[in-house]
Amino acid sequence: MEKPVIRVENVSKIYDMGKVQVKALDGVSLSVYKGQFLSIMGPSGSGKTTLLDVLSALLRPTKGEVFVNEKPISKMDDNQLAQVRGKTIGFIFQTFNLIPRMSALENVMLPLWFAGKPINERKEIAEKILGEVGLGQRMNHKPNELSGGQRQRVAIARALATNPDVIVADEPTGNLDTASGEQILELISQLNKKQGKTVLMVTHESEIAERAHETIFLRDGKIVKNKKNETRRTKK
């Protein structure tokens, strides 16, 4: 059987708040396979963001183990982990999180710099991807000169720069109007369908979650439901 790209085994994340301990995740096990499109839903405080952080190797769990390409992250130091993230996982955030002083092109080149790619290669790749997300004409604009939808496209281009297997999106349409949000979701779906990227997406809107092959429902740090989405809406 195919090996999972990311696998978490019985992970818990406990925050020590002095007098009380908060269990953000409570013994979650999950395998994510290549090409899968998974959405995570749940009410506020259910632990969905924490699960995403753990799945994307941003956060080490208090208990349990996380495997990226079957390698346990507990054996890696923070720098190795950063490099694994850089290579394996592309991030899309609700608030875009672009570096404001850098142009779209430079923002997309940044992860390639961290990955140690030479300058001309960085530029070539960034230009190509920005073209693919429809920003070929706006590459030298700074984030504040771009609309919300365009900013999120830059962020997607940045997430794709190192050609990672997994795209992690945390409420990617949360700061966008309906039309731009729709375009961004379509773009993410296409990445999954056409490029075979594994997509992990946190959202609190079921309509958005249904775009995924599968939706996981969390409550109090536990997976309470696992639903296959039969009828995926696909736009032409």
Next chain:
Amino acid sequence: MSLIDRELFSIAFKNLKGRRLRSFLTIFGIVVGIAAIVALISIGEGLNQSVTDQFDQLGTNTIMILPGGGFVESVFAKLDDDDVDLIENVKGVDFAAALYITGLQVEYKGEMKTVIAIGIDPEKIEQLGFIGIANLEEGRNLTPHDTTAVVIGSKFGDRIIKDDIGLKQSLNVNGNKLRIVGILEEAQNNFAGMFNTAITMNSDTLKDFSDTKITPFRIIVKALPGEDIDELKERISNQLERDHDKKDFQVMDLQQISEMAGSIVGMISLVLIGIAGISLLVGGIGIMNTMLMSVLERTKEVGVMKAIGATTPRIISIFVVEAGMIGLVGGAIGLLLGIGAAGIVSLVAELTGLPLTAVVTPTLIIGALAFSMGVGMIAGVYPAIRAASVEPVEALRYE
């Protein structure tokens, strides 16, 4: 993967551009510190060179006798005309010559001026040539028969008389005419610098003109070739002390004279180094403060960079280089100010007749820039470590 590359500097530059005013205020301490260091070193280097020139010109076998010993005696102590003969008879002495110096009221074109008059024994003018009074720009030098002839320094006309005074013109002293027979070449060494703005004449005439009895200002002694200078100084000193019954004079060689000048410079240097050190410390703390603020402001950015693959050394290098660049900009401004200050000192020195020209070497320029960048980078280390220790998840949720 190399940590230091073009991208690092371009990112640092962008970050600084975004907070120009704050960065500029921060560099003030660095500017002052580097300016002080550059001025200090370039002036010191200039002084060093002028002393070296002096050595080359005067030679190491020159000894000078100055009146005065201790603090009180120096006011009253006087050298004697006879001391010259006495010294000439000391074994190992090639020759000795006295220099007299006094202010003289002269009249030129109906105007009275006080000028510095230097008296020498014209018989010794050839031998004294090495101190810079044998080379003439125009005319002839004094001869043993000259009584009322004078030679003037190259700057005497410009600076003292403020007229195009030249050969065959004369100055009046109490109704006596002093005829100008020669103009000296401009002297380059410190000691001969005094001839530049003075008139030089027969010491016997000078004594006659002066109301008070004038005694030698310096006795210049040249040792015979191969003579041990320290032993000769000892012999001269003993001889004079026997004659004067007390040690009311100083016997110095050029080494000691330059050491004296060096110790004065050393004291000034110490003060400047103090200022420079404090300024650089303040500057460094300023940079550290700015960088810490900047780390706080950019916490989220650091989180993003870590999320997308930046390692700890990478984050540290970004902030350290940025701090280094603040230092470098401060250093560059300080360098220009320091060169300017040294230039002003050189100009003032030239106007007062001291041949001191500050020397700015390429080593100094590169050194000052590298040092300022180094101070910035060191100041940036702590903020950079703070930045790099940010947890990506916490930073990403930081508002």
